[in-house]
Amino acid sequence: xxxxxxxxxxLVTLLAWWLLTATGVTNPLILPPLGDVVAALRQQDxxxxxxxxxxxxxxxxxxxxxxxxLAVPVGVLVGRNATLSHAYEPLLATLTxxxxxxxxxVLAATLGLGTSSKVALGGLYAFFPxxxxxxxxxxxxxxxxxxxxxxxxxxHGRVIRAVVVPSALPGIVAGLRIGFGLxxxxxxxxxxxxxxDGVGYQLAASxxxxxxxxxxxxxxxxxxLTIAVNTVFTFLATTLERTxxx
Amino acid sequence: xxxxxxxxxxxxxxxxxxxKITFDVRPGEFVSLIGPSGCGKSSVLRALGGLQPPSGGExxxxxxxxxxxxxxxxxxxxxxxxLFPWRTARRNVEVPLELRGVPRKQxxxxxxxxxxxxxLTDAADQHPAQLSGGMRQRxxxxxxxxxxxxxxxxxxxxxxxxxxxxxRLGGExxxxxxxxxxxxxxxxxxxxxxxxxxxxxVVLSPRPATVKEVITVPSPRPxxxxxEFHRLHAHLTDLLFAAEPx
Ligand SMILES: Nc1ncnc2c1ncn2[C@@H]1O[C@H](COP(=O)(O)OP(=O)(O)O)[C@@H](O)[C@H]1O
Ligand SMILES: [Mg+2]
Numbered sequence: 001x002x003x004x005x006x007x008x009x010x011l012v013t014l015l016a017w018w019l020l021t022a023t024g025v026t027n028p029l030i031l032p033p034l035g036d037v038v039a040a041l042r043q044q045d046x047x048x049x050x051x052x053x054x055x056x057x058x059x060x061x062x063x064x065x066x067x068x069x070l071a072v073p074v075g076v077l078v079g080r081n082a083t084l085s086h087a088y089e090p091l092l093a094t095l096t097x098x099x100x101x102x103x104x105x106v107l108a109a110t111l112g113l114g115t116s117s118k119v120a121l122g123g124l125y126a127f128f129p130x131x132x133x134x135x136x137x138x139x140x141x142x143x144x145x146x147x148x149x150x151x152x153x154x155x156h157g158r159v160i161r162a163v164v165v166p167s168a169l170p171g172i173v174a175g176l177r178i179g180f181g182l183x184x185x186x187x188x189x190x191x192x193x194x195x196x197d198g199v200g201y202q203l204a205a206s207x208x209x210x211x212x213x214x215x216x217x218x219x220x221x222x223x224x225l226t227i228a229v230n231t232v233f234t235f236l237a238t239t240l241e242r243t244x245x246x
Numbered sequence: 247x248x249x250x251x252x253x254x255x256x257x258x259x260x261x262x263x264x265x266k267i268t269f270d271v272r273p274g275e276f277v278s279l280i281g282p283s284g285c286g287k288s289s290v291l292r293a294l295g296g297l298q299p300p301s302g303g304e305x306x307x308x309x310x311x312x313x314x315x316x317x318x319x320x321x322x323x324x325x326x327x328x329l330f331p332w333r334t335a336r337r338n339v340e341v342p343l344e345l346r347g348v349p350r351k352q353x354x355x356x357x358x359x360x361x362x363x364x365x366l367t368d369a370a371d372q373h374p375a376q377l378s379g380g381m382r383q384r385x386x387x388x389x390x391x392x393x394x395x396x397x398x399x400x401x402x403x404x405x406x407x408x409x410x411x412x413x414r415l416g417g418e419x420x421x422x423x424x425x426x427x428x429x430x431x432x433x434x435x436x437x438x439x440x441x442x443x444x445x446x447x448v449v450l451s452p453r454p455a456t457v458k459e460v461i462t463v464p465s466p467r468p469x470x471x472x473x474e475f476h477r478l479h480a481h482l483t484d485l486l487f488a489a490e491p492x
Binding site for chain 1 (some may be wrong): 295296297315317318320321322324326328330332333334337341342344345346393
């Protein structure tokens with residue numbers, strides 16, 4: 001059902017693209033003909049795009065993983081404490097709105113133009129939505145369930161593991177999804193701004209030369225990457241929920 | 247197991263929930279706490295369960311002062327049941343067994359036994375949301391039995407059910423707990439329920455709860471509809487609806 005919907009949307013998009021360019025309504029510099037893009041994709045060495053996608057995926061995943069490892073425990077700690085969550089939730093929500101990407105030159109100056117600065121940027125962006133989602137989800141734990149668990153002799157750690165985390169998990173996973181998306185986008189942005197590899201760099205390189213077909217080939221690849229990563233994420237999240245909420 | 251409550255005071259800040267409560271519960275006895283809504287019944291029960299520290303007086307079980315939850319001695323059935331919504335009925339019943347470190351296979355067998363005991367063999371793999379109110383009630387009771395505690399504390403366990411189901415389940419519960427040799431403290435605001443189920447009834451005043459009278463139900467317990475039952479019911483009504491001194 002879902003697959004059919006995706007296939008239909010994809011087909012309609014491609015058809016619209018083909019119609020728009022074939023009829024000449026659009027400037028080929030802005031939207032190159034579908035055929036040219038397909039040709040550009042074909043011309044690309046699969047090793048080149050596979051390498052670029054791998055570099056970007058690894059960076060985004062590393063930043064996301066670091067953010068998760070920090071943000072989930074922080075979120076649980078703050079979310080379990082009414083005073084802390086009153087103090088920190090608004091602060092974190094504000095920080096989320098700050099365009100942290102402006103920090104990229106600082107990160108690049110301190111961590112270099114290679115992988116570290118991109119991972120740091122991705123991680124920075126992923127941290128806030130994950131922490132906020134965790135604080136909110138944890139704050140909504142039904143206190144009756146906590147009392148019940150305590151009455152049956154559970155320690156504090158056990159209450160967190162057996163009540164707070166499973167009950168907050170759907171909210172946390174929603175935060176993780178947003179966090180991963182942001183990590184991916186900002187790693188690509190970082191690569192776009194500076195560097196010499198990854199999907200972002202390839203986008204930058206082809207856009208500078210006004211190679212519209214090449215640029216769109218990379219856009220298509222970026223979309224494919226996002227879809228692939230999202231599919232894997234959904235699968236892992238479902239597995240996680242099955243393991244922790246049973 | 248014998249419970250002794252003496253001069254128990256309970257306060258929430260300036261609000262006095264209970265004052266100088268004194269009563270005892272003998273081993274194997276079924277004692278009801280009855281009083282109007284909001285008078286402080288749940289607070290007294292929470293204090294018995296070690297979930298709320300007394301502001302004055304003391305509670306002892308077999309001579310030991312209650313200072314916190316004692317899962318090996320007391321099991322709780324909460325007013326809103328506190329079933330874990332992400333767990334199946336069977337996995338809910340397994341919680342106290344998990345907390346005691348019972349291995350998975352024995353856990354499962356014991357939980358299935360207890361579900362059979364409350365007449366829920368077929369519902370073992372359903373989640374609470376898929377069960378009727380009466381069935382959820384039975385799951386909560388099976389879970390309390392899984393604690394293997396000598397004392398059961400029940401907080402208006404049938405409040406959400408209609409009068410007929412309530413009396414039927416009450417009767418079943420009473421028989422079950424008698425067979426299991428449990429000592430029971432049962433909170434209710436229903437005269438019928440108290441008169442029908444109890445060996446003794448502790449009648450509480452409106453907030454702050456004080457003990458108005460401790461009624462001993464004649465043995466054998468009178469049947470619903472009998473003259474004896476009516477006398478008891480009328481006596482309870484007088485106590486509960488007597489005009490308060492201004
Ligand atoms: N955690 C709490 N904090 C403050 N007040 C409470 C708390 N729990 C109960 N109360 C108050 O104490 C009184 C008695 O409540 P409760 O013991 O739940 O009564 P009952 O179970 O008889 O309906 C009520 O006025 C209630 O609002
Ligand atoms: Mg109550």
